[in-house]
Amino acid sequence: MSQVPEDLKYTRNHEWARAEADGTVTVGITDHAQETLGDLVFVEPPEEGTELRAEEACAVVESVKAASDVYSPIGGEVIQGNEALGDSPELVNSDPYGEGWILQIRPADPSELDNLLDAAAYQELVADEG
Amino acid sequence: MLIYEISRKGRRAFAQAPAAAPSSDSLPRRFRRQRPPQLPEVSELETVRHYTRLSQKNFGIDTNFYPLGSCTMKYNPRGANRAAMLPQFLERHPLAPEETGQGVMACIHELQGELAELTGMRAVSLSVMAGAQGEFAGVAMIRAYHDARGDTGREEILVPDAAHGTNPATATMCGYKVREIPTGADGDVDMEAFKAAVGPQTAGIMLTNPSTVGVFERRIEEIAATVHEAGGLLYYDGANLNAILGKARPGDMGFDVIHLNLHKTFSTPHGGGGPGAGAVGVNERLLPYLPVPRVAEEAGRYRWLTEADCPETIGRLCTFNGNTGILLRAYAYLRMLGREGATRVAEYSTLNANYLMTRLREAGFTVAYPQRRASHEFIVSLKGEAKELGANVMDFAKRLLDLGYHAPTTYFPTLVPEALLIEPTETESKRELDGFVEAMVRIREEAREDIDSLKGAPYRLPVRRLDDVKAARELNLRWEA
Numbered sequence: 001m002s003q004v005p006e007d008l009k010y011t012r013n014h015e016w017a018r019a020e021a022d023g024t025v026t027v028g029i030t031d032h033a034q035e036t037l038g039d040l041v042f043v044e045p046p047e048e049g050t051e052l053r054a055e056e057a058c059a060v061v062e063s064v065k066a067a068s069d070v071y072s073p074i075g076g077e078v079i080q081g082n083e084a085l086g087d088s089p090e091l092v093n094s095d096p097y098g099e100g101w102i103l104q105i106r107p108a109d110p111s112e113l114d115n116l117l118d119a120a121a122y123q124e125l126v127a128d129e130g
Numbered sequence: 131m132l133i134y135e136i137s138r139k140g141r142r143a144f145a146q147a148p149a150a151a152p153s154s155d156s157l158p159r160r161f162r163r164q165r166p167p168q169l170p171e172v173s174e175l176e177t178v179r180h181y182t183r184l185s186q187k188n189f190g191i192d193t194n195f196y197p198l199g200s201c202t203m204k205y206n207p208r209g210a211n212r213a214a215m216l217p218q219f220l221e222r223h224p225l226a227p228e229e230t231g232q233g234v235m236a237c238i239h240e241l242q243g244e245l246a247e248l249t250g251m252r253a254v255s256l257s258v259m260a261g262a263q264g265e266f267a268g269v270a271m272i273r274a275y276h277d278a279r280g281d282t283g284r285e286e287i288l289v290p291d292a293a294h295g296t297n298p299a300t301a302t303m304c305g306y307k308v309r310e311i312p313t314g315a316d317g318d319v320d321m322e323a324f325k326a327a328v329g330p331q332t333a334g335i336m337l338t339n340p341s342t343v344g345v346f347e348r349r350i351e352e353i354a355a356t357v358h359e360a361g362g363l364l365y366y367d368g369a370n371l372n373a374i375l376g377k378a379r380p381g382d383m384g385f386d387v388i389h390l391n392l393h394k395t396f397s398t399p400h401g402g403g404g405p406g407a408g409a410v411g412v413n414e415r416l417l418p419y420l421p422v423p424r425v426a427e428e429a430g431r432y433r434w435l436t437e438a439d440c441p442e443t444i445g446r447l448c449t450f451n452g453n454t455g456i457l458l459r460a461y462a463y464l465r466m467l468g469r470e471g472a473t474r475v476a477e478y479s480t481l482n483a484n485y486l487m488t489r490l491r492e493a494g495f496t497v498a499y500p501q502r503r504a505s506h507e508f509i510v511s512l513k514g515e516a517k518e519l520g521a522n523v524m525d526f527a528k529r530l531l532d533l534g535y536h537a538p539t540t541y542f543p544t545l546v547p548e549a550l551l552i553e554p555t556e557t558e559s560k561r562e563l564d565g566f567v568e569a570m571v572r573i574r575e576e577a578r579e580d581i582d583s584l585k586g587a588p589y590r591l592p593v594r595r596l597d598d599v600k601a602a603r604e605l606n607l608r609w610e611a
Contacts, residue, residue, distance in 0.1 A: 036547070041602035064598045065541040067295070089603070 010122035045081025199551025202394035250381020251411030264389030264408025340505030354384025376473035478556035
């Protein structure tokens, strides 16, 4: 059973978002998503300063099976992409909610986070797909 | 092992050597090499053994059933090879004058006409070298059409989520944004989402019909009307034409531009066995943009149409005139089939797919769209086997190779979990299809009995399971001794 931490928000496309203490939001893909994709061989995070709308494609993750877009859970400006993924895309597999984060956003409207799924709702979504 | 690794100084293979040493006296001195070329020095027996062993490592349609979904790995008839290899074709120089090339030009002209007729298009260009380049040519023509009308605000191409990856890649290469359309539960395009996505920003839609999930897009006429009403054009990806050859025509469905893979539907060598050919066809309104060169006939004489004849053409996509040797094979294949034969291709490829799908379902495998009739291919989902037995698509695929079957397409389309896309083609017998079902059942038994052993497959091939993750992460394309 894949991990779904209680303190995060989720999208139907299997991204997670974490509101940090400094007002920024960290984004990655869920444990279920990395499990389904299999071993990642390439991650392309967005460039600093990119303006994103909610649900806009913002990064690419590629495994031996498929290449997929990552969609931004909320709108805002990209503060940084996770550069460590350039050399070590496998961090997304080994630690999807920690070192495998993909981008950090300064949200335009933090209340957009309220539109996302909570852990229980996401858990249910994954169970339905399984 | 490369042949250079068995090279020993002074060895000679007499059968391969020319009878008399060729003279280079007629070449200007400055073009002559200073040192002899570094060729391998091997005996005749060593040469024969080396290449025979290499050929035995091939896993191809000439040796094994090859149900690779979406690739149409059908038998390449020897008759087509023989016709294309007549010395009058082989020895012709591509720059030889038109007067001496009337024969080959007649064949190409006839092939252009036959393909246009089979697909319901106004004209066909054969100068495109492969499927992906055909897609590029098609969408480039859509762009040329809009640009010529000053209609430059259209920046989106619609692509269903089940499409081949080359579709969104092509749209991007042509400078368009890709808008993905979801697939409905029945395998057809989700009409509600489709209609919401169409608008004045729509340059066109790229569709494969039958689609990559192995079913016929039933509402194609409604889709065509909607896109046309919004001022967009329809692009037909010909990957799956085999299922409808001689039965239904993309032109009649409302498509404006198509590409065909001659190496799939028209049975030219494929998959390491030869170059491709990605013919493109258009209706009246895209005719000015068709790639050159094409062959035209005027009063019984054939000549190449160039930029001078077609000033609005998107241009040339290859040097010379296309993969002529491949075009000749497709031409010979079509002439051998005739009109009735072309129809039988669709009938038997669809019959084979539906027979195989039914047998696998009866054997307990899960079919992705059981309520639909298969086209020439269908999807089995091994989600249940992966969950209950721990045997995933890759395990089945590797073990199938051991048992003498090329694996079907794995993990595609991505919207079906643990997908095996299976396309038997019309050239396989019932006996082969039954053998494949037995192999699938046997692998499932092996998974129940000894999953670790299955995870170790393949056992009987020149290489064991390759580390594809390492290969993708640390790409190394240079051979070193």
